[in-house]
Amino acid sequence: RKEVEQDPGPFNVPEGATVAFNCTYSNSASQSFFWYRQDCRKEPKLLMSVYSSGNEDGRFTAQLNRASQYISLLIRDSKLSDSATYLCVVNKGSQGNLIFGKGTKLSVKP
Amino acid sequence: DAGITQSPRYKITETGRQVTLMCHQTWSHSYMFWYRQDLGHGLRLIYYSAAADITDKGEVPDGYVVSRSKTENFPLTLESATRSQTSVYFCASRGGLAGPRTDTQYFGPGTRLTVL
Numbered sequence: 001r002k003e004v005e006q007d008p009g010p011f012n013v014p015e016g017a018t019v020a021f022n023c024t025y026s027n028s029a030s031q032s033f034f035w036y037r038q039d040c041r042k043e044p045k046l047l048m049s050v051y052s053s054g055n056e057d058g059r060f061t062a063q064l065n066r067a068s069q070y071i072s073l074l075i076r077d078s079k080l081s082d083s084a085t086y087l088c089v090v091n092k093g094s095q096g097n098l099i100f101g102k103g104t105k106l107s108v109k110p
Numbered sequence: 111d112a113g114i115t116q117s118p119r120y121k122i123t124e125t126g127r128q129v130t131l132m133c134h135q136t137w138s139h140s141y142m143f144w145y146r147q148d149l150g151h152g153l154r155l156i157y158y159s160a161a162a163d164i165t166d167k168g169e170v171p172d173g174y175v176v177s178r179s180k181t182e183n184f185p186l187t188l189e190s191a192t193r194s195q196t197s198v199y200f201c202a203s204r205g206g207l208a209g210p211r212t213d214t215q216y217f218g219p220g221t222r223l224t225v226l
Contacts, residue, residue: 032213043200043217044153087152096141096204096213097168102152 003027004101006088012107017078021104023071023088032091033064035073037084038103044087047073078108113137116201116218124226129188131221133201141204142184143215144168144176146197153200159184191225198222 006023013019025033033050048055050062050071061074071088088101114135123129133142144156145168155168157176165176173195175187184203188195202215 034214041198043219045217046214049214091213097143097155097158098213098215100145100153102150 003099006101006104010105018076021073025069025090030090034089036087039084080108083108114218116221120222122224131186133184135203139203143202144186145200148197193225196225
């Protein structure tokens, strides 16, 4: 099993749609979970951390299922500006080093 | 607030040449990281540093050298560049403690390196 696995997409959705991304991770000892966003040819930027109880930030909702080692990101009311690649990120080891998934590409169309 | 910067932003070099990529952060973060990003591989860790004068290998360290004489700087050197090192290189940093709320890494804008 890969350390962090994501569906590469692309996900092509119309404006206003709801889209969900899923991610699985292999290290049951991982304690920190994140979603990063990466625009074309730019650096990754933190979108949100993912907490055990799940968390919401505006149109974005992240969920964590430790038993299944599964993380999700839900985007409601998609905007054109949401078009990007979304990286699922999990920590590894006590040093806090991060393992990045290869990303899921989202394209929101008018 | 400059945050984390990288230089040069673009570099073209030839096989066998030595190249140094610079990374500078103004947050006094303890940890700094170097990643490369290639199509089909995502971000892969090259080297990281927990503090000045403390460095350690990541997933793909071969062909690279790092140093960290000052907390704010973390240069990456390709001692003898090869075509397979053509990539986008990102530097990142984070604070000193590990944990769910402190593992967040902040990235520089990247350096696009082409080795001919």
